[in-house]
Amino acid sequence: MKSVFLNGQIVPGESATVPIFDRAFLYGDGLFETLRVSKGQPHLWDEHFTRFSAGAKVLGIALAYDSTGLRKEVYKLLDANGSADAVLRIQLSRGVGPRGYSPREAKSPVLVMSTHPLPTPPPSWKLATTSFRLPPLSPLSAFKTGNKLGHVLAKAEAEEKGADEGLLLTDGDHVGEGTCSNLFWIQLQTVCTPPEQAGILPGIMRAAVLRACEQLEIPVRQTTTRPDTLDQSAGVFMTLSTFGIVEANILDGQELSRSPITTKLREYFETPPKAVGVIL
Amino acid sequence: MKSVFLNGQIVPGESATVPIFDRAFLYGDGLFETLRVSKGQPHLWDEHFTRFSAGAKVLGIALAYDSTGLRKEVYKLLDANGSADAVLRIQLSRGVGPRGYSPREAKSPVLVMSTHPLPTPPPSWKLATTSFRLPPLSPLSAFKTGNKLGHVLAKAEAEEKGADEGLLLTDGDHVGEGTCSNLFWIQLQTVCTPPEQAGILPGIMRAAVLRACEQLEIPVRQTTTRPDTLDQSAGVFMTLSTFGIVEANILDGQELSRSPITTKLREYFETPPKAVGVIL
Numbered sequence: 001m002k003s004v005f006l007n008g009q010i011v012p013g014e015s016a017t018v019p020i021f022d023r024a025f026l027y028g029d030g031l032f033e034t035l036r037v038s039k040g041q042p043h044l045w046d047e048h049f050t051r052f053s054a055g056a057k058v059l060g061i062a063l064a065y066d067s068t069g070l071r072k073e074v075y076k077l078l079d080a081n082g083s084a085d086a087v088l089r090i091q092l093s094r095g096v097g098p099r100g101y102s103p104r105e106a107k108s109p110v111l112v113m114s115t116h117p118l119p120t121p122p123p124s125w126k127l128a129t130t131s132f133r134l135p136p137l138s139p140l141s142a143f144k145t146g147n148k149l150g151h152v153l154a155k156a157e158a159e160e161k162g163a164d165e166g167l168l169l170t171d172g173d174h175v176g177e178g179t180c181s182n183l184f185w186i187q188l189q190t191v192c193t194p195p196e197q198a199g200i201l202p203g204i205m206r207a208a209v210l211r212a213c214e215q216l217e218i219p220v221r222q223t224t225t226r227p228d229t230l231d232q233s234a235g236v237f238m239t240l241s242t243f244g245i246v247e248a249n250i251l252d253g254q255e256l257s258r259s260p261i262t263t264k265l266r267e268y269f270e271t272p273p274k275a276v277g278v279i280l
Numbered sequence: 281m282k283s284v285f286l287n288g289q290i291v292p293g294e295s296a297t298v299p300i301f302d303r304a305f306l307y308g309d310g311l312f313e314t315l316r317v318s319k320g321q322p323h324l325w326d327e328h329f330t331r332f333s334a335g336a337k338v339l340g341i342a343l344a345y346d347s348t349g350l351r352k353e354v355y356k357l358l359d360a361n362g363s364a365d366a367v368l369r370i371q372l373s374r375g376v377g378p379r380g381y382s383p384r385e386a387k388s389p390v391l392v393m394s395t396h397p398l399p400t401p402p403p404s405w406k407l408a409t410t411s412f413r414l415p416p417l418s419p420l421s422a423f424k425t426g427n428k429l430g431h432v433l434a435k436a437e438a439e440e441k442g443a444d445e446g447l448l449l450t451d452g453d454h455v456g457e458g459t460c461s462n463l464f465w466i467q468l469q470t471v472c473t474p475p476e477q478a479g480i481l482p483g484i485m486r487a488a489v490l491r492a493c494e495q496l497e498i499p500v501r502q503t504t505t506r507p508d509t510l511d512q513s514a515g516v517f518m519t520l521s522t523f524g525i526v527e528a529n530i531l532d533g534q535e536l537s538r539s540p541i542t543t544k545l546r547e548y549f550e551t552p553p554k555a556v557g558v559i560l
Contacts, residue, residue, distance in 0.1 A: 004300065017297035018305060020392050025298060028308025028372065043299050057349060059429070060436065087431040088380065091306065099367065099396045101428060101435040101459050116379045135415040136451050140429060147427035148307035148381060149339070149420060155381040156340065171416050171451070179381050 002081040005073055008064075010080050013114065023106055024093030028146035030110075031055045032091040034116065035243050039043035040084045043241065047204045052090060055143030059093050061109050080160035087242055088115040089191040095144070100107055118242070121254055124249040125238060127178070129161035130154040134176040134199040136249045141199045155179040163250075165238060167227060170198050174224040181246070182206035183240035185230055192233075195222035212268050218261060227251070235259025244269050282361040285353055285393035288344075290360050291450050292392065303386055304373030308426035310390075311335040312371040316398065316521050318421035320364045322354055323521065327484045332370060335423030339373050341389050357393055367396040367522055373426070398522070404529040405518060407458070408443035410434040414456040414479040421479045435459040443530075445518060447507060454504040461526070462486035464470050465510055466539040472513075475502035485519035493530045498541060507531070515539025524549050 001013035023029035033052045035042045042048070049067045056063040065073065074088065090113045097106025132154035135141070150168065158166025158179070167183065168176045176194055177183055182203040184193045190215050196202050213220045230236055236248040236256050244268045248256055281293035304310035313332045315322045322328070329347045336343040337459050345353065354368065370393045377386025412434035415421070430448065438459065445458045456474055457463055462483040464473045474535025476482050493500045510516055515535050516528040525546045530534055 006300065013301075016300045018300055018302075020286065020296045020298055020371075020394070021293075022298075022305060022309075023432075025302060025310075025373065026312070026426065027432055028304075028426050029432050030305075030414075030427055032306070059433070089379065091300075093305065095374075101432045102439060103432055103436050104439060114300070133416065133418060138413060138430070139411075140433075145429050146306070146308050147429045149309055149425050149427045150418070152303075152307055152309050152381045152383055153339070153360045156383050159382060159384060185350065248375065 001081070002115055003077065005077045005111070007111055010077060016112070018093070018110055019096050021096045022093055022110060023095060023097060023103070024091070024110070024146045027101065028148070029059070029103065029213040030061070030093035030146040031059060032089060032144050032146065034144070034241055035088045035090070037078060037083060037086045037088050037115070038118075038189065040075075040078055042071070042088055044204050044208065045071060046243075047207065051143060051204065052092070055145070056092055058139055058143065059094070059145075060103065061092055063092060064110070064111065074113065077115060081115045083115040085118045087118055088110060089114050099181060121163065121243045122246055124247045125164040126162065126250040127165050127167055127236070127238075127248045128158040128161040128252055130157040130166040130167070130168060132157070132168050133171050134168050136171055137197055141196070142202055143211040144201065169227065170224070173226060174198065175227050175230065176200050178238050178240075181240040184209065184237050184239065185233040186235040186261050187227070187233045189261070190219040190221050190224055191261065192221045192225070194224045199226055201238055203241070205241050205244060208269075209239050209245065212265060216264065216268060218264075231256055233257065236264050237262045237265075282363070282395055283357065285357045285391070287391055290357060296392070298373065298390055301376045302373055302390060303375060303377060303383070304371070304390070304426050307381065308428070309339070309383065310341070310371060310426040310549070312369060312424050312426065313341060314424070314521055315368045315370070317358060317363060317366045317368050317395070318398075320355075320358055322351070322368055324484050324488065325351060328508055328521075331423060331468050331484065332372070335425070336372055338419055338423065339374070339425075340383065341372055343372060343389070344391065344493065354393065357395060361395045365398045367398055369394050369396065400478040401523045402444065402526055403446040404527045406442065406530040407445050407447055407528045408438040408441040408532055410437040410446040410448060411449050412437070412446070412448050414448050416451055417477055417479040421476070424481065431459040449507065450504070453506060454478065455507050455510065456480050458459055458518050458520075461520040464489065464517050464519065465505070465513040466515040466541050466542035467513045469541070470499040470501050471541060472501045472503055472505070474504045483519055483521070485521055485524060487527065488549075489519050489545060492545060496544065496548060498544075511536055513537065515542045517542045517545075
């Protein structure tokens with residue numbers, strides 16, 4: 001097993017533990033980020049760090065590092081693990097406190113970082129809508145919090161249906177997001193995606209795709225729709241930090257159209273124009 | 281520190297840890313129960329175990345004990361800790377699996393039990409409504425899952441306002457529940473409480489109070505209301521396993537009426553009629 005970063009130390013993964021009274025273990029009282037590392041560089045670091053530190057502020061958990069400081073620790077960990085191409089996971093927990101929900105006396109946060117093998121990007125995904133609903137927009141929607149049980153069970157439901165990824169709908173039965181990805185579809189040459197008001201996670205790759213569309217002069221619309229209209233669209237794709245863009249070819253057993261706009265966006269991220277400086 | 285139960289063993293609490301890759305730590309992928317123990321007996325054991333094992337089934341996590349088997353382990357732990365009067369916490373986590381939301385390969389659940397000092401019952405509570413909303417009714421609403429960040433932050437908000445307990449509203453701005461308690465109010469000699477459809481946790485003490493009302497021939501209505509109408513009611517109380525019934529005397533700085541029905545219910549639980557056999 002690889003080494004991990006645990007509160008400032010690089011330690012063997014096997015021996016990296018937290019007390020059973022840690023509040024992330026008890027209540028999901030923490031948050032995390034998942035980044036892609038390639039050629040030794042964490043992609044879109046500033047965006048991930050900004051979201052992570054904003055989340056820590058909303059949760060009221062002290063983050064002991066600034067962006068530069070934490071990035072240095074990331075390099076140390078990547079070095080220790082020889083991980084030039086990897087998935088990097090960063091997690092902050094409120095740590096141990098007295099029994100009960102009150103976070104008042106819990107003052108020793110736990111910061112963990114781990115590296116994981118970078119999976120082979122899938123050529124396309126089969127999607128399935130699931131019975132799980134996104135919670136309505138809240139101050140927590142904007143962050144990858146430790147409260148992901150709905151997403152876990154949605155993923156399980158999708159897998160039981162033979163799909164690669166599951167869609168969570170909004171409380172109003174409109175499309176929301178994938179369990180670990182944001183949803184896009186193409187209609188009338190326009191790239192559509194649900195707005196943040198739907199309670200979706202404002203994904204880092206989602207934002208990068210919206211910026212890319214602007215650069216490429218592809219019209220964008222933040223809107224929503226019912227899941228059974230997606231198979232009439234010109235194409236559907238998902239975005240996530242690990243893989244970038246993954247085209248969806250099936251939704252609930254229906255074949256989906258494949259749009260040249262998806263291909264154009266994928267190519268953009270594979271060979272970004274120098275002027276933009278987006279690396280993925 | 282007291283001893284704890286960890287996967288079948290009684291071990292010192294100091295050394296009881298879980299891997300940083302445990303899914304309850306990562307995603308809140310687990311569930312728990314909190315029980316009151318007095319004179320060496322866990323209160324309302326059957327009800328707590330029934331909810332816990334039903335939750336494990338919904339989450340798809342194997343629970344290695346039946347009610348009798350787990351109760352035996354509880355007695356061993358209480359013995360080891362000399363805890364005749366205590367709070368007992370039981371937690372089940374899905375354990376470690378590969379990175380990502382899919383629970384498919386995570387097959388080594390973690391079962392933890394710990395005892396905690398029984399706090400002195402408060403004479404009454406100051407309540408504050410909070411900005412946090414209950415997620416709409418879902419298959420997860422019925423259980424104490426590891427996803428309690430909203431309740432944690434609602435408790436923090438209430439404490440910042442100088443209150444003892446915070447109210448979470450529903451998405452439609454009606455009253456829902458307390459962070460760690462169910463809400464009741466009295467109107468026209470009727471005991472009112474939000475219905476399960478509001479997305480509340482169907483609390484064990486809540487159910488015991490509803491049964492007690494039937495026994496005492498007090499009319500009950502499962503309904504909902506806006507928080508600013510509670511101060512016009514004849515009385516407000518909260519229920520939770522640790523304390524039973526706690527009367528609320530203040531809501532958002534407004535003094536609340538105190539109803540003889542609350543007193544009657546408290547007395548009922550202090551000296552239950554033998555015919556009912558409810559112990560608390």
